[in-house]
Amino acid sequence: MNDNNNIALFIGLLLEENHNRNFMRRLRDQMNPFEMPDAQFIKMFRLKKQCTINLINALQQFLPTKNANAIALPKKVLITLNFLATGSFQNSVGSNTWLSASQPSVSRAVNEICSTIAEYLLPTWVQFPTTEESIRLVKQGFFLKYGFRGVLGAVDGTHVEILAPPENDINHPPYVYINRKAKHSINVMLISDVDCRILAVNARFPGSVHDSAVWQMSSIRNHLQLQHEAGHTNMLLIGDSGYPLEPWLFTPIAIPRNN
Numbered sequence: 001m002n003d004n005n006n007i008a009l010f011i012g013l014l015l016e017e018n019h020n021r022n023f024m025r026r027l028r029d030q031m032n033p034f035e036m037p038d039a040q041f042i043k044m045f046r047l048k049k050q051c052t053i054n055l056i057n058a059l060q061q062f063l064p065t066k067n068a069n070a071i072a073l074p075k076k077v078l079i080t081l082n083f084l085a086t087g088s089f090q091n092s093v094g095s096n097t098w099l100s101a102s103q104p105s106v107s108r109a110v111n112e113i114c115s116t117i118a119e120y121l122l123p124t125w126v127q128f129p130t131t132e133e134s135i136r137l138v139k140q141g142f143f144l145k146y147g148f149r150g151v152l153g154a155v156d157g158t159h160v161e162i163l164a165p166p167e168n169d170i171n172h173p174p175y176v177y178i179n180r181k182a183k184h185s186i187n188v189m190l191i192s193d194v195d196c197r198i199l200a201v202n203a204r205f206p207g208s209v210h211d212s213a214v215w216q217m218s219s220i221r222n223h224l225q226l227q228h229e230a231g232h233t234n235m236l237l238i239g240d241s242g243y244p245l246e247p248w249l250f251t252p253i254a255i256p257r258n259n
Contacts, residue, residue, distance in 0.1 A: 071105060141194035152199075159185040189211070
């Protein structure tokens with residue numbers, strides 16, 4: 001094969017590659033994640049479609065589009081949800097057929113969406129019941145569904161796996177994040193109502209800290225203790241055996257007796 005034929009073949013391959021790349025880009029632009037089956041959508045983003053739309057609408061006022069070349073807010077939200085749902089690397093999220101984006105774009109989107117949720121939505125959406133009406137409604141929910149009286153919520157911890165911090169990180173030494181399963185994590189304390197709506201969250205402690213220790217340092221525990229000392233003895237949480245039995249925290253009876 002002479003040089004002219006080689007050049008022609010090379011140009012042909014470039015044109016074919018460019019055509020395929022443009023085709024895939026057009027295909028991705030035409031794909032709408034909200035058109036995928038509900039089960040697939042939940043598996044990919046962990047939220048139902050309507051809940052995701054509500055989140056996008058709630059963020060709209062805090063994250064207006066700055067320029068025409070910026071990633072649209074719905075795509076930023078979907079990128080963030082997919083990253084949080086799968087625990088994958090940012091490159092994997094960016095190469096997803098539905099969410100094509102560069103790794104730096106994924107990083108910026110995740111940081112922007114998470115920071116905005118924490119700053120603006122968390123204080124409004126996650127509130128421990130303190131008013132007379134909110135307390136009554138939460139108690140009523142537990143009583144009607146399970147017959148428990150005076151319950152303001154259920155508390156438990158969950159480990160969120162993370163990448164190990166650098167070995168030379170003085171402020172965040174890797175070993176303190178190693179949990180009982182020998183993985184690096186953050187131990188997140190959550191309190192929910194009877195419908196699994198989150199009422200309080202504490203994500204300050206590394207994976208080596210036990211649930212009971214997180215509870216001991218919790219502002220919610222201090223609040224309930226003060227309420228109990230003030231005479232409000234019908235305000236309590238329920239937790240598993242990993243928590244201590246307290247007047248404001250009921251745990252299972254280890255060896256129940258039959259009457």
